[in-house]
Amino acid sequence: MIFNIVYISSAVACGYFVDYRIFVALTSWVHYLKYIHQYYFRGATKNRARYDAWKRDVLLYKTIAISNLVYIYFFPYISSSASFSLDFISLAMISLGYFISISATNALGIEGTYFGIELGFVEADYNFVKSFPYSTIPHPMIVSQVFALLGFYKVPHVHSFSLLPGAAAGYRSGALTFIGPESGLDGWWWIIPIHILLYAIHCTQEIYDFWKGDPWYKVKKSE
Secondary structure, eight states, rough: OHHHHHHHHHHHHHHHOOOOOHHHHHSSHHHHHHHHHHHHTTTTTOOOOHHHHHHHHHHHHHHHHHHHHHHHHHHHHHOOTTOOOOOOHHHHHHHHHHHHHHHHHHHHHHHTTTEEEEEETTTTOOOOOOSSTTTTTSSSSHHHHHHHHHHHHHHHHOOOOOOTTTTTTTTOOOGGGGGGGTTTTOTTTTTHHHHHHHHHHHHHHHHTOOOOOOOOOHHHHHH
């Protein structure tokens, strides 16, 4: 927990005193790296203390990551200097995506969602969930969140290469001159593609059960 405090405090300082984009970059994708690392090495297997600490960390960083997206997305709408119109299709995509994601979490349970089967805390088969959305959508947890991310990305102030007037997301200082306005690349265009790329990597890892041991389908076949 001390590491998290130091790391997040450092990210806040960089974001406030140098450029807000640094804070966003340092805090938006940590949970994916923790997913991928834990899934591969499974260091928390049947160790409740390690598992609870890992689960706490990924929930913390995922909360910050979503907060970053919400702040960047809604800032132009609440800024007095901006005149942006709400995109209702975008909002519907975000709402539907997270509704399905929450439904998937309810179907699996919190521990089932966070590798409880792989780490030995949930006694169940990999295909034990048959209810919605698993009965309808393949890999609904990841697919739904990618759909929601595309909802965020649909609006111009998120996908534009150049930062649109009024979309500066608060206390961004612009001190990173090498990606300042003159570069034409100072917008938020990069944040969603990296989210989706990391989700795709982890989804592939889950589909093929890629970890340091034998994949579950080979073990099951040999039994």
